[in-house]
Amino acid sequence: MAVEAQRPAAxxxxxxxxxxxxxxxxxVLVWPDLVFIEFVAAVLFTITFLLLSVFINAPxxxxxxxxxxxxxxxxxxxxxxxxELLLHMDKSWAGVLLPTVALAFFAVIxxxxxxxxxxxVWFGTKYAVRLTxxxxxxxxxxxxxxxxxxxxxxxxxxxxxxWIPSCDTQAAHQxxxxxxxADPTKHEGIISVKDVSKRLQFSVPFPNIWGIHDKNLDWxxxxxxxxxxxxxxxxxxxSFHLWCDMHLNIPVIMSDQVIPLSTIAFLAVLIIYVLFRLxxxxxxxxxxxxxxxxxxxxxxxxxxxxxxxxxxxQALIPPWDIKVDEG
Amino acid sequence: MAVTEDPGKPRNWSERIGVLQDRIYDKIFHNxxxxxxxxxxxxxxxxxxxxxxxxxxxxxxHPTRLHRTHVKVTHTYCLGGLTFxxxxxxxxxxxxxxxxxxxxxxxAYQDIAELETNVKFGLLMRNMHRWTAHAMVILVxxxxxxVFYTGxxxxxxxxxxxxxxxxxxxxxxxxxxxxxxxxxxxxxWAATIGLGxxxxxxxxxxxxxxxxxxxxxxxxxxLLRFYTLHVIALPLLAAIFMAVHFWRIxxxxxxxxxx
Ligand code: HEM
Numbered sequence: 001m002a003v004e005a006q007r008p009a010a011x012x013x014x015x016x017x018x019x020x021x022x023x024x025x026x027x028v029l030v031w032p033d034l035v036f037i038e039f040v041a042a043v044l045f046t047i048t049f050l051l052l053s054v055f056i057n058a059p060x061x062x063x064x065x066x067x068x069x070x071x072x073x074x075x076x077x078x079x080x081x082x083x084e085l086l087l088h089m090d091k092s093w094a095g096v097l098l099p100t101v102a103l104a105f106f107a108v109i110x111x112x113x114x115x116x117x118x119x120x121v122w123f124g125t126k127y128a129v130r131l132t133x134x135x136x137x138x139x140x141x142x143x144x145x146x147x148x149x150x151x152x153x154x155x156x157x158x159x160x161x162x163w164i165p166s167c168d169t170q171a172a173h174q175x176x177x178x179x180x181x182a183d184p185t186k187h188e189g190i191i192s193v194k195d196v197s198k199r200l201q202f203s204v205p206f207p208n209i210w211g212i213h214d215k216n217l218d219w220x221x222x223x224x225x226x227x228x229x230x231x232x233x234x235x236x237x238x239s240f241h242l243w244c245d246m247h248l249n250i251p252v253i254m255s256d257q258v259i260p261l262s263t264i265a266f267l268a269v270l271i272i273y274v275l276f277r278l279x280x281x282x283x284x285x286x287x288x289x290x291x292x293x294x295x296x297x298x299x300x301x302x303x304x305x306x307x308x309x310x311x312x313x314q315a316l317i318p319p320w321d322i323k324v325d326e327g
Numbered sequence: 328m329a330v331t332e333d334p335g336k337p338r339n340w341s342e343r344i345g346v347l348q349d350r351i352y353d354k355i356f357h358n359x360x361x362x363x364x365x366x367x368x369x370x371x372x373x374x375x376x377x378x379x380x381x382x383x384x385x386x387x388x389h390p391t392r393l394h395r396t397h398v399k400v401t402h403t404y405c406l407g408g409l410t411f412x413x414x415x416x417x418x419x420x421x422x423x424x425x426x427x428x429x430x431x432x433x434x435a436y437q438d439i440a441e442l443e444t445n446v447k448f449g450l451l452m453r454n455m456h457r458w459t460a461h462a463m464v465i466l467v468x469x470x471x472x473x474v475f476y477t478g479x480x481x482x483x484x485x486x487x488x489x490x491x492x493x494x495x496x497x498x499x500x501x502x503x504x505x506x507x508x509x510x511x512x513x514x515x516w517a518a519t520i521g522l523g524x525x526x527x528x529x530x531x532x533x534x535x536x537x538x539x540x541x542x543x544x545x546x547x548x549x550l551l552r553f554y555t556l557h558v559i560a561l562p563l564l565a566a567i568f569m570a571v572h573f574w575r576i577x578x579x580x581x582x583x584x585x586x
Contacts, residue, residue, distance in 0.1 A: 024392075026394055026395055027392040027393060027394055027395065028392065028393055028394075028395050028398055029373060029376045029377065029380075029391065029392055029393075030376075030377075030380045030386070030389045030390060030391055030392065030393050031370055031376040031377075031379055031380050031386070032376065033393070033398045034389065034393055034398050035380075035386065035389075037398065037400060037405065038405065038408055041405040041408065041409060041412075042409075042412050045409060045412060045413075045462075046416070049416070049455055049458055049459055049462070050451075050455070052454070052458050053451050053454030053455045053457075053458055054451065054454075056454065056458070057443075057450065057454055058453050058454050058456075058457035058458070059511075059513055060439060060440065060443070060509055060511050061511040061512040061513045062511060062512050063436045063510070063511060063512075064432070064436065064510045064511055064512055064514060064515035064545075065512065065515070066515070066544070066545075068512070069516065070512055070513075070516055073516035073517070073519070073520065074516075074517065074520070075517050075520045075521065076502065076503060076506050076517055078464050078499060078502070079499075079503065079520075079521070079524075082524060083520055083524075086524070091523070091524070091527035092527040092528060092529045092532075094524075094527075095523070095524030095525075095527045095528075096524065096525075096527060096528040096529070097529070103492060103495075103496065106471075106492050106495075107488075107489050107492045109475075109480060109488070110480040110481060110482070110484070110485035110488045110489075111485055113480075113481065114481070114482055114485075115481065116481055116482060116586055117478075117586070118478045118481075119477070119478035119479060119481040119583045119584070119585065119586070120396075120477060120478065120479065120582070120583040120584040120585045121477060121478070121585050122402075122476055122477050123476060124477075124478050124585070128476075132476070285478065289476075292475055296468075296472065326512065
């Protein structure tokens, strides 16, 4: 007591700082606090779905019939994005490889982003909300934009490239790049990326080697049947068949694989780079935030396009024009 | 000497009713049968509340205590729990549908059509099964986004995130295999698109079609395979992975919290 009394009275009293709470005091009991919330959520959902099921019936169309193909026929909505991708690129990339890459990407996120910062709270890094919003808007705009570009005849984006001349159907070699028109009186620009292998033509002077006889290397004619090394060794290893008589179609590889995939990769790197230069990407977490958001946003966008904007023969049309031909 | 009244003796009518209520309560909740099922009464002390969570087979998926930030609805929006709840509803309604459904191309469509018209609550069960299946797919995506945006995949929860990705795939495949079963035009042609996609797998396209779809065309063996996958193989796998998923949440020290 005496010691206390000797303390200089003038010393400003320290503001009462709350004692740091022990973990236990921050905890609540699962019963009743959590169990109650779970109960309410379960009841709400049960009632909602009961009502929904009373008023809206699950679809049941005609008996399955292999001879009658509905037009358009569509996958369930969560796979419509893959069906949408099928229209724009090689089918094994669209249907199998890209989804596998996406799932593998999801699975390895925690092994690449190992910092323990920013966990357990929503949008833990400094610019997280901003990055998420920007990445989402960017992915929606870009994926919708690419789909629109790839339907150039309907959306008229082909007019942007109409300056590329029409091919001279009489000429043996085209020289500078041109687009072949089915109807010579009606010239069209690039309708879709597939035109790179289907309609684009050009040639470059080339020595007469490797099967070239006319001093010209023609796109696509000279490049669509390139033999793969050893393609005369046919046979099997066990039940696994080796390639046999395999040829590469370079123009199709370009239009169906290289261009679509490198466009996606480029656009992804671009947004990350720009946001990095702006100083908003500070940690690895931020990079994954952008990538994850963009993947989810384009997944959703492509599903919506597949659901609401694809009509007969998968033509891109507004929702009110979609008519299903049951066959 | 102070008057000591016998506390057990009711003095007026309202007390008498009170006693009667207690008796009825005792008869219902303290009888031999009830107590053989529920070993303790309503848990109204912290000790008993922890005990009920720890000893009840359904509640023991939970820890007994939880950090207060985690019971805020805005932290999880209950999404994981609701995904699981959809799975439970799907199991119940699915079992009821199985009573009336034969997975053969001759009968499948007719069974569904008759279920809708001839079976009491058959249509309701089918609708419930359909709509909750869609909801489960949506909820599992939303749950994954919640986990991602709260950074809850970070160490030590890396592996539980991977288990989650497997559950996502299982949920999608469960939903897709179910889609074929009514054997109507919607089902057939959606499955045909799936068949095409599977066939485009490099090198293993044919094998995938043969193994998963039972042929190069959607037919009776596809229906039987999808049915078997849908009603037993995939739900069993999903249940196993969910058990691991829930167990891991506990093992990883409960849900993620800021450092
Ligand atoms: C059938 C599917 C799934 C079910 C039934 C399920 C269920 C749950 C439940 C009940 C929780 C407790 C917290 C909460 O409700 O949010 C949880 C947490 C968690 N889930 Fe899932 N989940 C599923 C799919 C997924 C997926 C697809 C992922 C990620 C790819 C995932 C990753 C996680 C992680 C990392 C946690 C821990 C969260 C934390 O610590 O805050 N789960 N899950």
